Amino acid sequence: MRRPAARIETLISDAKGDEAALDLLFAVRPDVLNHNVETVARLQRAVRPSAGCARSFGVLARAKAAGLTTKTGFMVGLGETGDEIDGLLADLADLGVDIVTIGQYLRPTSHHLPIVRYAEPAEFVRWKQVGESYGIGHVEASPLTRSSYHAKGAAESVSTPVSVGASGTSFT
Numbered sequence: 001m002r003r004p005a006a007r008i009e010t011l012i013s014d015a016k017g018d019e020a021a022l023d024l025l026f027a028v029r030p031d032v033l034n035h036n037v038e039t040v041a042r043l044q045r046a047v048r049p050s051a052g053c054a055r056s057f058g059v060l061a062r063a064k065a066a067g068l069t070t071k072t073g074f075m076v077g078l079g080e081t082g083d084e085i086d087g088l089l090a091d092l093a094d095l096g097v098d099i100v101t102i103g104q105y106l107r108p109t110s111h112h113l114p115i116v117r118y119a120e121p122a123e124f125v126r127w128k129q130v131g132e133s134y135g136i137g138h139v140e141a142s143p144l145t146r147s148s149y150h151a152k153g154a155a156e157s158v159s160t161p162v163s164v165g166a167s168g169t170s171f172t
Helices: 019-027 041-047 053-065 082-095 121-133 151-157
Strands: 009-011 032-034 070-076 099-104 138-141
Touching: 019 053, 041 082, 053 070, 053 082, 070 082, 082 099, 082 121, 099 121, 099 151, 121 138, 138 151
Parallel strands: 009 032, 032 070, 070 099, 099 138
Antiparallel strands: none
């Protein structure tokens, strides 16, 4: 059965930077293209041994250049600092990311990284305010937020995609 009013959000890997693979993913033209950065730059190797911030930023930048509504998410509680989170939000705004989700890291098994700390609910409120003040169209942030949390509402709230360089900070 066809559902012409259905909207599609696609959560993708970084395709190991393979441009042809990314082009195929972008050509599908999902309503929202999601690629999660997972954590701040300093913690990438520990959290994502086969990935990295630069490659993830490249995926998001290429998706934005292709005219897609872009989304990413990351976890807190792995040892990142407040300044690192603010910096990541500024970088994501500079890339023109439309939607960001921020949630508390919850250790799935004893074989995964331990939780360094639990963030206070007020911190999530602040990160939402910071991200949106930088120009990110929608920031969903709470201890229980996950990548797909309130996805429909987030997508509807950014019907006009964010422009690249929205925060006014420089991206290096």
